[in-house]
Amino acid sequence: MICTVSIKAFSQKDSTAVKGVKVKGKIEVTDDFYNPLSPSKAAFYSAIFPGMGQIYNKKYWKAPIVWGAMGTSIYFYLDNNSEYKRFRRAFKQRKAGLQDEFTLDDGSQLISEDGLVNAQNILRQNRDLSLLATIVLYTLQIVEASVNAHLMQFNTNDNLSFKPVIIQDPSMVYAPTLGMSFKLTF
Structure with a gap:
């Protein structure tokens, strides 16, 4: 009983519950600041065409980075695939007893089996x-576009600050106590 009463005695008043407030007319909500569909649109656009989500977020400088990274990994995939097929074809020809591109006319071989x-x-x-690098880069650019769209809606004004400080405890002169200060002003 004492615990219940003491908890109720120290509880704060609900500042969101306002009694007796009447609204005349219609309440209009503008979506200028917070658009919950913006991150999903950015991710969708990035999934359709890499870099398009970054353009949707108006981070135009990120799109060429995405295109360059994806293009480089795709180039290396295609180059390694064509070279693999070249050596595979030569190996199959040599096993069949035919002359491959690594065998000279006199029968000597430039590369062994x-x-x-x-x-x-x-x-x-x-x-x-x-x-694998192409798939990872594709996924990362989708995630980056979505996260960037989320963070663009995040409130970053000067009224919200976070500053770690060292607080001296007077009872312990030799051991400083670490703490954090969170300041929110209205």
């Missing part, structure tokens, strides 16, 4: 890593 196998393995690994 083991060299062809090793080249295939390395190029296949590089191709797969390039594909």
